[in-house]
Amino acid sequence: MxxxxxxxxxxxxxxxxxxxxxxxxxxxxxxSGVRSSVADNRQILNILFMIDVSGSMRGERIAxxxxxxxxxxxxxxxxxxxxxxxxxxxxxFSDEAEWVTxxxxxxxxFPFTQIEAKPWITCYAKAFELLNQKLRREEFLNPNxxxxxxxxxxxxTDGEPVDVSDYPAxxxxxxxxxxxxxxxxxxxAVGEESRNEEIGMxxxxxxxxxxxxxYADEGDALCSLIEFITVRxxxxxxxxxxxxESGKKAGDxxxxxxxxxxxxxxxxx
Amino acid sequence: MExxxxxxxxxxxxxxxxxxxxxxxxxxxxxxxxxxxVVADGHxxxxxxxxxxxxxxxxxxxxxxxxxxxxxxxxxxxxxxxxLNVLKQDICKIWQDEVLLNFAEFPWTDAEVDExxxxxxxxxLERLLDGRDALIPYGSTLCMxxxxxxxxxxxxxxxxxxxxxSSDSVYNWPMPESVLNQGNRTASxxxxxxxxxxxxxxxxxxxxxxxxxxxxxxxxxxxxxxxxASFLHWVWKNACSTESNRSDELxxxxxxxxxxxxxxxxxxxxxxVTAPALQPKPSEAQLKKEFERxxxxxxxxxxxxxxxMRRLERLRGVAGQSELEASIRLTIxxxxxxxxxxxxxxxxxxVELGLPPPPEVLIQEPDRSKDSVHRxxxxxxxxxxxxTDSDATELGQKVDGSDARTTKQECETEESEPNGGHNxxxxxxxxxxNGWIERVRLLWRKLGKTDTDN
Numbered sequence: 001m002x003x004x005x006x007x008x009x010x011x012x013x014x015x016x017x018x019x020x021x022x023x024x025x026x027x028x029x030x031x032s033g034v035r036s037s038v039a040d041n042r043q044i045l046n047i048l049f050m051i052d053v054s055g056s057m058r059g060e061r062i063a064x065x066x067x068x069x070x071x072x073x074x075x076x077x078x079x080x081x082x083x084x085x086x087x088x089x090x091x092x093f094s095d096e097a098e099w100v101t102x103x104x105x106x107x108x109x110f111p112f113t114q115i116e117a118k119p120w121i122t123c124y125a126k127a128f129e130l131l132n133q134k135l136r137r138e139e140f141l142n143p144n145x146x147x148x149x150x151x152x153x154x155x156x157t158d159g160e161p162v163d164v165s166d167y168p169a170x171x172x173x174x175x176x177x178x179x180x181x182x183x184x185x186x187x188x189a190v191g192e193e194s195r196n197e198e199i200g201m202x203x204x205x206x207x208x209x210x211x212x213x214x215y216a217d218e219g220d221a222l223c224s225l226i227e228f229i230t231v232r233x234x235x236x237x238x239x240x241x242x243x244x245e246s247g248k249k250a251g252d253x254x255x256x257x258x259x260x261x262x263x264x265x266x267x268x269x
Numbered sequence: 270m271e272x273x274x275x276x277x278x279x280x281x282x283x284x285x286x287x288x289x290x291x292x293x294x295x296x297x298x299x300x301x302x303x304x305x306x307v308v309a310d311g312h313x314x315x316x317x318x319x320x321x322x323x324x325x326x327x328x329x330x331x332x333x334x335x336x337x338x339x340x341x342x343x344x345x346x347x348x349x350x351x352x353l354n355v356l357k358q359d360i361c362k363i364w365q366d367e368v369l370l371n372f373a374e375f376p377w378t379d380a381e382v383d384e385x386x387x388x389x390x391x392x393x394l395e396r397l398l399d400g401r402d403a404l405i406p407y408g409s410t411l412c413m414x415x416x417x418x419x420x421x422x423x424x425x426x427x428x429x430x431x432x433x434x435s436s437d438s439v440y441n442w443p444m445p446e447s448v449l450n451q452g453n454r455t456a457s458x459x460x461x462x463x464x465x466x467x468x469x470x471x472x473x474x475x476x477x478x479x480x481x482x483x484x485x486x487x488x489x490x491x492x493x494x495x496x497x498a499s500f501l502h503w504v505w506k507n508a509c510s511t512e513s514n515r516s517d518e519l520x521x522x523x524x525x526x527x528x529x530x531x532x533x534x535x536x537x538x539x540x541x542v543t544a545p546a547l548q549p550k551p552s553e554a555q556l557k558k559e560f561e562r563x564x565x566x567x568x569x570x571x572x573x574x575x576x577x578m579r580r581l582e583r584l585r586g587v588a589g590q591s592e593l594e595a596s597i598r599l600t601i602x603x604x605x606x607x608x609x610x611x612x613x614x615x616x617x618x619x620v621e622l623g624l625p626p627p628p629e630v631l632i633q634e635p636d637r638s639k640d641s642v643h644r645x646x647x648x649x650x651x652x653x654x655x656x657t658d659s660d661a662t663e664l665g666q667k668v669d670g671s672d673a674r675t676t677k678q679e680c681e682t683e684e685s686e687p688n689g690g691h692n693x694x695x696x697x698x699x700x701x702x703n704g705w706i707e708r709v710r711l712l713w714r715k716l717g718k719t720d721t722d723n
Contacts, residue, residue, distance in 0.1 A: 103572045109604060111597045113580045144565035 042085040045149040045238055046104045046140055047076075047230060050127055051115060052157035052190075054094040058117040061158060061190055061218045066114050068226035073112045075231055084149065084238040089140065093127035094120035095162075104140055122159050125166035128174045135179040149237045150182040154229060155206055158190040158218075160199060171205060184237055186212045186229045189262060190222055200262030211253035215261035229254070272304045272416055276539035279523040281485055283533035289313075293483050293535040294324035294409075296332065301339045303347075305415040306539035307331045310429060310483040312408040312457065313534070315388055318381055322371060323364075323407030327458055330364035331413045344417040353469040357424055360411070361463050365404060372403045381406075408459035414479040416541050421479060422471035426463055427455040430487045431470075432501055434478040440498040443470045455484075478505055478542040485534030486526070500526075504538050553622065560618040567611040567627060574604045 051065060069090075076086055087104035091097055092115060100115075131153070134140045141148050161167050174180055187203035189195065195215055203213040214229070216222040232254045276295035284291060292311030298304070309327035311320025334356055338347065346352055377385075377398070385397055396402040410427025423431045425444050433441045449456040449466045456466035480501040490497035504519065523536050530536075581597050584590045616626040 101572070101576055103569055105573050105576055106569075109573045109577065109600050111577060111580050111593060111600065113583055113593070142565050142569075144562045145569060 043147045043149055043238070044145065045084050045086050045234060046089060046151040047086060047234060048089040048091065048104070048131070048140075048151055048153045050091045050093060050131065050153065050155045052094065052122055052159070053092040053115060053117045053120075054122040054159070055117060055119045056122070056193075057158055057190070058119075061222065062115060062117040064218060064220070064222040065156060065226065068223040068230075069115070070112050071223070071227050072230045073107065073110060075227065076107055076234065079231075079235075085146070086234065089134075090115070091127060091130060092118075093123070093130075094118050095123045095126075096120070097123075097126040097130040099130065099134065121162045122157065123163040123167070124157075124161040125163045125170040128167060128170035132170075132174045132177050132180070135177050135183070141179060150184060151179060152230070152233050152237055153180075153183050153185045154226070154233075155185065155187040155203065156190065156226065157187070157203075158194050160194075160202070184212075184233055185209075186214070186233060188222070188225055188229070189213065189215045191218050195261055197263060200259070203262075209253050210258040210263055211255040213262055214255070214259045271544040272541050273544055274298065274304050274306050274539070274541045275519065276306055276308070276537070277519045277523055278308070278535065278537040279520060279527055281527050281533050281535040282530070284313075284535060290321045291535045292321045292324055292409075293485065293537040294321070294328050295537040295539045296328040297539050297541070298332070300332070300335055303335070303339045303344075303415050303417045304541050305331070305335060305413065306479070306481055306541050307411070307413040308429060308481045308483050308537040308539045309412075310410045310427065310485070310535070310537065312410075312455070315384065317406055317408040317459070318384065319371075319406040320408055323368065323409035323458065326367040326371065326407065327360075327364055327409045327411045330360050330367060331411070333363050334359040335415065339417075344419040347415075347417055348420050348422055348471045348473060350469075353422055353424060353471065357426075357464060357467045357469060360413075360424070361458060361467070364458050368404055368407045369400075371407070372400065404459040406459075408457045410455055410483070411458060412481045412483070414481060414541060416476070416479065420471060420473040421476055421541075422469065423479065423481075424467065424469045426467045427457055428484040428487065430482055430484075430493075430497070432478075432480045432498065433472070433476050434480065434505075436475060436477050438477060442493050443472070444468055445470065476543075478540055480505060480540040480542075481538065483535070483537040485530070485532060485536035486538065488534070489526075489530045489532050501538070501540070505540060505542050556618055556622060560615060560622060560624075563611055563615045563618065564627060567608060567615055570604050570608045570611060574601055574608060577601050577604070 049069070053062065057065075073088070086107040088101065088107060088110045089104040090100040092100055094117075101110075135151065137143055140151075185207040187207050189199050189203060200210070200213055200215075204210045207213055214225055216225045236254060274297035276297040278291060278293040278295045280291035283289075292313060293309065294311070295306075295308045297306040307328050309324035311317060311322075311324035313320070317323070337359065338352070338356065382398070385394060389397065393402065397405070410425075410429055412423070412425045412427075412429045412431055414421065414423035414431055421433075423433075423444060425431060428447075430442065431444050433443045435441065445468045447456060447466055447468065457463065460466075482497075482501065486500065487497065490500065504522070519538070523538065527533065527536055577597050577600050581594060581601070584594050584597070612627060619626045
């Protein structure tokens with residue numbers, strides 16, 4: 001059997017016989033009578049946005065995030081792919097964290113409405129805990145809905161977390177999550193106050209790779225950066241032949257080198 | 270037994286890139302109560318430069334050959350070696366006649382002749398030009414199956430495959446092996462003696478399905494494997510979910526297949542399948558798995574509805590959002606229909622499995638009324654913790670002239686009020702406190718202090 005035949009067979013195998021029963025040809029038609037469309041059988045890419053909605057994001061910053069999200073939805077819909085079904089999850093976090101979508105919503109059913117900043121402070125621990133809760137088969141990655149690409153996670157924040165004693169433990173626990181390890185993670189530090197190596201290193205701990213941490217001021221650059229990362233990274237995630245996981249290693253970046261705005265010591269030494 | 274049939278042919282990745290047409294063809298239909306399906310694969314070699322026409326004419330020849338007999342013969346006569354041999358001869362003859370008619374109507378073009386000049390030797394070219402080898406450019410394979418009241422039969426010339434799914438759901442490959450098909454070589458209608466390798470088989474049972482495909486699909490899987498069986502099973506499930514013979518979704522699925530397949534060839538599938546009501550009953554394990562799948566889809570759909578309704582609620586009264594509102598309503602309506610179908614299916618399966626039906630309410634909305642109270646409490650706690658009270662007081666005075674101790678005391682006083690988290694004054698106080706905390710931290714950092722410093 002050639003390699004190409006083998007990989008294609010693996011792609012269809014779990015679709016019908018669930019792995020455990022693959023040798024039996026006597027298992028046949030499901031009885032649901034529910035029409036199964038081609039879309040249902042596409043591999044699923046969950047794009048999860050973790051958006052800082054603390055008080056300091058109010059005004060131009062959150063406006064640019066909203067503008068970017070609107071454009072991303074339009075662009076991803078325009079690029080509808082026969083191989084992948086994109087689903088969107090949005091978490092808003094400030095002092096607390098909350099999934100706006102209790103499950104990722106299919107792109108075609110996702111109406112983007114404005115995200116509002118709230119008058120609270122910035123805490124990361126709850127955001128990390130909530131992400132850890134949902135990156136599981138019982139939650140966002142239900143195998144009954146299909147096979148998954150490794151998720152794409154984009155973390156957008158403008159400032160240091162207040163919960164300095166809490167978030168490291170939460171982040172360490174999150175890093176034990178298998179889906180988190182496999183995922184592609186990017187972080188954007190927004191605004192002048194976040195433009196320092198300390199923030200850069202903190203976010204690099206989340207992304208696992210310094211190149212995946214980028215800085216943007218609060219103007220058009222923020223909007224463009226969010227759009228670029230989401231669209232480009234989702235293309236990379238879905239461009240691999242289906243085998244249940246992305247061919248790129250988690251953290252392989254769409255950028256060549258770290259952002260000098262955040263990691264200046266690497267470039268000034 | 271009631272049967273449906275379907276067919277689809279799609280161009281392969283290789284032909285798409287090279288500008289060649291799709292050289293596969295397929296057809297299905299009914300003739301006097303006999304349901305048939307056929308696929309044909311025109312050869313890809315340059316010498317067979319009209320093979321797409323050859324494949325089309327092969328399907329036509331099958332229909333014309335069957336027509337002659339199905340009205341005249343009793344069904345049981347159709348399922349004999351003698352009849353099938355005659356049928357195969359007729360198919361070959363009709364195909365040859367059709368090809369020669371086509372050649373007469375459309376002689377070789379200059380471009381075609383030039384192409385062959387570079388490929389053929391002198392004698393071969395002469396035979397082509399005078400029509401003695403006119404069949405070769407039209408070369409094609411052929412797979413056909415039909416079912417009647419007494420059973421089923423199939424004929425095959427060249428590569429491709431025919432799969433028989435029995436009424437107890439076993440997949441079989443009933444066609445005898447070819448003596449000629451090896452590697453890229455295949456028997457063909459354009460051979461001098463096509464009957465040498467024109468095979469047939471038949472049965473007096475009533476299969477659940479007869480599924481045919483060309484080698485663009487067959488060679489993408491291990492031979493006679495569960496893989497190709499599962500692929501054809503998927504095709505069957507989706508192709509016959511509607512009454513029409515050609516499903517747009519089947520076409521799309523085959524397009525997906527050609528993109529994924531390393532072979533890159535044109536692909537065709539056709540089939541004759543039992544109508545859904547008569548399909549074999551699944552086992553309990555299959556039913557349970559399917560129930561879980563449908564239930565997961567139902568939860569997802571209900572979640573999508575709930576999310577869209579929350580969005581709609583937020584847009585109420587906001588000017589300039591009528592288009593978005595309309596779009597959201599449309600999504601909700603569409604999803605409600607889907608949810609209805611899924612719920613009905615899940616309920617039906619739950620009954621069969623002896624499970625309770627899915628609950629009416631699947632999505633728990635978060636209790637947001639508690640949220641603000643919790644926030645008020647946690648903010649109070651954070652103010653108490655970071656930084657220390659005395660240091661914070663001193664810095665608060667330095668930063669904005671306000672008395673942070675007073676602020677904290679006000680906060681503590683408010684905490685004792687029965688509904689301290691809900692009114693505008695509290696909200697404003699929280700905002701000030703949050704701003705104070707953030708400014709303190711900035712200043713703290715500028716002064717080169719950490720949180721543990723005094």
